[in-house]
Amino acid sequence: MLVAVILDLLIGDPKSLPHPVQFMGLVISFLKGLTERIAKENKSKLYIGGLIITLLVVSLSGICGWMIERLFLFFDIKNPILSTLFFCLIISSSLASRSLNKSILEILNIIKKENTIDNLSNLRQKLSLIVGRDVENLDINEILRALAETASENSVDGIFAPLFWMFLGTIFWEFNQSMPGPLAMAWIFKASSTIDSMLGYKEGKLKWLGFTGAKLDDLMVWLPSRIVLITLPFCCKTKQSIFKTIKNSWKDGIVDSSPNSGISEAIFAYCAEVKMGGVNYYKGQKSIKPIIAEPYPMASINSVRKILGLSLRLELVWLVGFYLIIKFINL
Numbered sequence: 001m002l003v004a005v006i007l008d009l010l011i012g013d014p015k016s017l018p019h020p021v022q023f024m025g026l027v028i029s030f031l032k033g034l035t036e037r038i039a040k041e042n043k044s045k046l047y048i049g050g051l052i053i054t055l056l057v058v059s060l061s062g063i064c065g066w067m068i069e070r071l072f073l074f075f076d077i078k079n080p081i082l083s084t085l086f087f088c089l090i091i092s093s094s095l096a097s098r099s100l101n102k103s104i105l106e107i108l109n110i111i112k113k114e115n116t117i118d119n120l121s122n123l124r125q126k127l128s129l130i131v132g133r134d135v136e137n138l139d140i141n142e143i144l145r146a147l148a149e150t151a152s153e154n155s156v157d158g159i160f161a162p163l164f165w166m167f168l169g170t171i172f173w174e175f176n177q178s179m180p181g182p183l184a185m186a187w188i189f190k191a192s193s194t195i196d197s198m199l200g201y202k203e204g205k206l207k208w209l210g211f212t213g214a215k216l217d218d219l220m221v222w223l224p225s226r227i228v229l230i231t232l233p234f235c236c237k238t239k240q241s242i243f244k245t246i247k248n249s250w251k252d253g254i255v256d257s258s259p260n261s262g263i264s265e266a267i268f269a270y271c272a273e274v275k276m277g278g279v280n281y282y283k284g285q286k287s288i289k290p291i292i293a294e295p296y297p298m299a300s301i302n303s304v305r306k307i308l309g310l311s312l313r314l315e316l317v318w319l320v321g322f323y324l325i326i327k328f329i330n331l
Contacts (some may be wrong), residue, residue, distance in 0.1 A: 001166055001182065002319055003088040005095065009312075012098030020061075020093055020187060024194045027057055032198070036205060046208035054195055054212040061191035065184035073177060087183070091166065094186035096158030097315065101308050103130045104147050108301050111140065130154075134281040141298055148299040148307055149276050152268035153261045155311040157193060160318065161224040165189040167322045174329055192216045203283075218260060225260045228314065229253075229267045231321075235313040236271045245270045252292045262290070269293035271310055274303035 013019055035049030068090060075083040107126050110119055123143055124135040131150050138146065169185030180188070196217035199210030229249060233242040240248070249266035256262025269276045269292045276299070277291040297303075 001091070001163070001170065001322065003084070004091040004166070005097070005163075005315060005319060007089055007092040008095040008097050010098070011092075012102065013093060013096075020090075021190060021194050024057060024061060024191055025198065027060070028053065028195055028198050031056065032209065035209065039205075039209075041205075043208045046205055047211060050199065050209040051212045053199070053209075054192070054216060057195060058188055058191045058216070061187040062180060062184045065187035066180050069181045069183050072183075091183050091186060094162040094166070094183075094190050096154070097312070100130075100151065100154055100158055101312075104151055104304065104308065107143070107147060108304060111143070112301055132282060134284065137281075144299040144301070144304060145276060145278065147304045148269075148272075148274055149265055151304060151307045151311070152265040152276070155268070155307075156221065156225050156228055156260070156264040159311060159315060160228050161193075161221050162186050162189055163315070163318055163322075164224040164227065165220070167325075170322070170326065171329070174326065189220050192220050218258075221260045225264050229263050231317065232267050232271050232310060232314050235310055235317055238271060238273065240270070248293075252290065255290050262292075266292045268307050268310065269296070272303050272306040273297075274299050274307070 031049075031053045035046065035053060039045030039049050068087070072083055072087040076087075103126075107123060110123055110126070120139075123140075124138060127138070127143055127146060128135045131146050133146065135143075135146070165185040165188065166182040169180055169182035172179040172185070173181045192213060195213030196210070199206050200214035200217065201207070201210060230246055233245045238245050246267070249270050250263065252269075253259065253262035253264070253266030256265075265276050273293070273296045275291065275293050275296045277289040280287045280289055
């Protein structure tokens with residue numbers, strides 16, 4: 001896991017290499033089209049189709065990961081260094097630390113160095129690649145808020161949730177290496193996350209088609225988001241006590257329509273001391289997000305950078321914690 005994290009931080013997701021999520025997306029798109037042709041407007045059939053899509057894609061992803069793990073365990077005996085590096089490279093594709101940081105820092109650098117008034121359209125276009133909200137009318141302050149919120153939320157979805165499931169797979173291996181290991185568990189999570197991102201919308205046919213995938217993703221992020229809640233305050237110094245930081249973050253985040261996202265944003269907001277929440281638009285529809293960490297100032301370049309730094313610090317803390325747990329199990 002340590003080598004996988006280092007590889008992710010160093011090289012991220014090279015565009016020249018195929019990414020597992022791309023294959024998952026192709027399968028989901030094919031099954032979505034097939035299901036819509038069969039179910040048409042029938043809500044029950046759409047729901048059942050979504051259930052089948054979720055079971056198929058998640059199962060196939062887990063099985064593919066498990067098969068690669070069998071190959072790794074076989075070749076690890078013959079060439080441990082090469083097989084381990086190759087295996088870690090594959091696992092690292094489940095993490096998104098470098099890609100998230102790179103996308104956000106690119107926008108921050110444009111804001112800092114260039115005439116932002118003349119480059120608003122460029123900023124909005126780049127922002128649209130990493131956020132789901134409408135960006136056409138966002139000013140600099142709203143762009144910075146969007147960056148702060150996506151850095152907070154996506155750190156859990158893209159870094160800490162997959163890390164958690166990798167670790168659970170590692171625990172499985174400690175007891176029996178024929179069980180799903182870190183890669184299989186990481187790909188099961190990535191499959192649920194990809195289904196949610198493609199189908200998990202409460203509109204039209206997707207309200208029924210994406211229901212199961214969205215619920216599974218919520219379930220798989222539930223525990224990691226709460227572990228982030230109670231561990232992140234130990235990685236920073238705040239004006240409040242650790243207990244009060246956790247308490248206030250829970251109170252502000254749990255009222256969000258998506259509690260996992262709300263809690264994730266809230267703990268980063270309080271630790272980075274930046275206010276989040278407000279009015280967003282999604283496909284022209286107004287959505288009012290609860291205000292988080294209201295006493296603190298609006299997002300700035302420095303506060304967004306601080307969120308990215310906190311995420312990296314917590315990633316290292318988690319790895320140390322995982323190592324200590326494994327050592328304890330092996331005593």
